[in-house]
Amino acid sequence: MDKILVGLKRVVDYNVRVRVKSDGSGVETDGVKMSINPFDEIALEEALRIKEAGGANEVVVVSIGSSEAQQQLRTGLAMGADRALLVTCDEAPDVLTCARLLLEIVNREQPGLVILGKQAIDDDNAQTGQMLAALWGRPQATFASRIEIKGDTATVLREVDVGMETIEVDLPAVITADLRLNEPRYVKLPDIMKAKKKPLEEIAMADLGAGDSPEIVHTAYEPPVARERGVMVEDVSALLAALKDKGLV
Amino acid sequence: MAKILVIAEHDGSILNPSTAKTIACAAGIEGADIDVVVLAADASAVAAEAAQLSSVSRVLTVENAANEHPLAVVLAPQIVSLAGDYSHVFGPSNTFGKDLMPTVAALLGVNQISDIMSTHGSHSFKRPIYAGNVIVSLQAPEDSIVVATVRTASYKAVAGGNSAPVESVSVDVELPTHTRFVGQEAESSDRPDLQTASRVVAGGRALGSAENFDLIYALADKLGAGVGASRAAVDAEYVPNDTQVGQTGKIIAPDLYIAIGISGAIQHLTGIKDAGTIVAINKDEEAPIFEVADIGMVGDLFQIVPELTEALG
The missing domain is CATH 3.40.50.1220 (TPP-binding domain)
Incomplete structure (x- = not known):
């Protein structure tokens, strides 16, 4: 195929313990380390491996967000993507709008395959890939743990609750990456330098015309109800006694 | 009044316990009138099981050979064709529902709510974000259909003992053939299922x-x-x-x-x-x-x- 499109979302880093703002209006992100959503990094790694094996000519990364998302796109370029697109907007759009914007990018770029992370670790929605596939009228293969491409079809091993499922999809298609699809490469310093020269195009969200979607309003944010620390026991007989007390054994 | 369609999860012969938990969430909405739809090649056994669940008004069956395996792109258009009669469409928040419900929502032109952990009226919900470090309250628009997945761990399955009517419905939609089921390897184990084990x-x-x-x-x-x-x-x-x-x-x-x-x-x-x-x-x-x-x-x-x-x- 000619081209693979990969979505990269800028999210609060995996290792940051997020806090709710004191007024409950959102999550504290000032001064917090931001990274590529880990599942998107896996998606990009897979696209790069397909290209390196001769299965594609170009890998294009796309993000939707503020100009700060350039950082994550540059990291994607340093990993090996050829080109980056940033759909710029002030506030993160809702998922349906993101899917519509991605569809506009898909129509423009005509990729043979779109790979996205299965979910973003900030909102934990796990929706964008499925919505894009539905709007595009193309196959979806979510939670992918292995991808094999032969001609115009992809065979995808999916992680499902009962075990592993294999499906076959005609290309172009949308695939969402699960944890065990691959282990993303580390970025090397010379690649970071090279990435600075690679093309990064900004497109204003308004210019893509995604239309309005019925908005779900976030009315409040709060920390979860914490579980309380319980008792510590010294030996197995005390452990058994504690379990018996609760009627559990 | 909330008229809620719950998508049954099943393997062709047995109803997954996630369905009774999804129904429990729906039943927590005041005045909820709940239908369950079973999309299957042969829906009879699963529908009979669903009909026993309390809070269920009707069980709808949509039988089609293409429904033998739950492919989201195949099921979604059929669900969309039924959705016009409902204010809410719910599925479980597991790999089945997470795969399917965003597809349904996108085809209906609405956003989807993932992982409902509590309901506060018919259009207000709470859900976890940031790996459960933050709980967000959501208000869905009253004038459009609510498509959501239910965090089944937050709900206890509804009881049995009901005998809701089972109605076969036919839907007239073209189903895609671009996505094909190849096979499934279930991890064979005699141990209780992780998601339902006590x-x-x-x-x-x-x-x-x-x-x-x-x-x-x-x-x-x-x-x-x-x-x-x-x-x-x-x-x-x-x-x-x-x-x-x-x-x-x-x-x-x-x-x-x-x-x-x-x-x-x-x-x-x-x-x-x-x-x-x-x-x-x-x-x-x-x-x-x-x-x-x-x-x-x-x-x-x-x-x-x-x-x-x-x-x-």
């Missing part, structure tokens, strides 16, 4: 090898428990992928959860926060798992676990 014994990286996981299996079998694992143990290939508990694995709510050699990363803890009693066994007394454990024991799992298994007689 007791779960889980192991972490501290087990050190796949062979050492036999300690976990022995304890689990003594307790009649399901077996779970941390991401680290799965990544180290001690156990299959489908045992992973946490943000990106399974979200479970057993009465008893025994975490063995699991440090308790936040991504793991989000998968067990609704467990009745959490027991932690770990050699590191500073392990975060002890902050949420009801009963904790510091020590060497290779001594404690065999001793515990033995003591349970």
Whole structure:
């Protein structure tokens, strides 16, 4: 195929313990380390491996967000993507709008395959890939743990609750990456330098015309109800006694 | 009034327990009138099971050979063609519902709500974000259909004893052929299913090898428990992928959860926060798992676990 499109979302880093703002209006992100959503990094790694094996000519990364998302796109370029697109907007759009914007990018770029992370670790929605596939009228293969491409079809091993499922999809298609699809490469310093020269195009969200979607309003944010620390026991007989007390054994 | 369509999850012969939990969420909405739809090649057995669940008004069956395996792109257009009669469409928030419901929502032109953990009226919901570190309250627009997945660990299955009418419906939509089911490898196990087991014994990286996981299996079998694992143990290939508990694995709510050699990363803890009693066994007394454990024991799992298994007689 000619081209693979990969979505990269800028999210609060995996290792940051997020806090709710004191007024409950959102999550504290000032001064917090931001990274590529880990599942998107896996998606990009897979696209790069397909290209390196001769299965594609170009890998294009796309993000939707503020100009700060350039950082994550540059990291994607340093990993090996050829080109980056940033759909710029002030506030993160809702998922349906993101899917519509991605569809506009898909129509423009005509990729043979779109790979996205299965979910973003900030909102934990796990929706964008499925919505894009539905709007595009193309196959979806979510939670992918292995991808094999032969001609115009992809065979995808999916992680499902009962075990592993294999499906076959005609290309172009949308695939969402699960944890065990691959282990993303580390970025090397010379690649970071090279990435600075690679093309990064900004497109204003308004210019893509995604239309309005019925908005779900976030009315409040709060920390979860914490579980309380319980008792510590010294030996197995005390452990058994504690379990018996609760009627559990 | 809320008219709610619940999408049944099944394997062609048995209704998945996630459906009764999804119905429980729907039934918590005042004045809810709940229909369940079974999309299958042959829906009879599953529909008969669904008809017994309390709070269900009607069970609809949509039979089509193409529905033999639950492919989202095949099921979604059929659900969309039924959705016009409903104010809400709910599915479970597991790999079945997460795959399917965004597709349904996109075809209906609405956003989707993931992982409802509580309802506050017909259009207000709470759900976890950031691996459960933050709970967000949502207000869905009243003038469009609500498409959502339900965090099944937050709900107890509705009881049986009902006998709702079963009605066959036909939908006239073109189904795509660009996506084909090839096969499924179920992890064969006689142990209780992780997601519905009332007791779960889980192991972490501290087990050190796949062979050492036999300690976990022995304890689990003594307790009649399901077996779970941390991401680290799965990544180290001690156990299959489908045992992973946490943000990106399974979200479970057993009465008893025994975490063995699991440090308790936040991504793991989000998968067990609704467990009745959490027991932690770990050699590191500073392990975060002890902050949420009801009963904790510091020590060497290779001594404690065999001793515990033995003591349970």
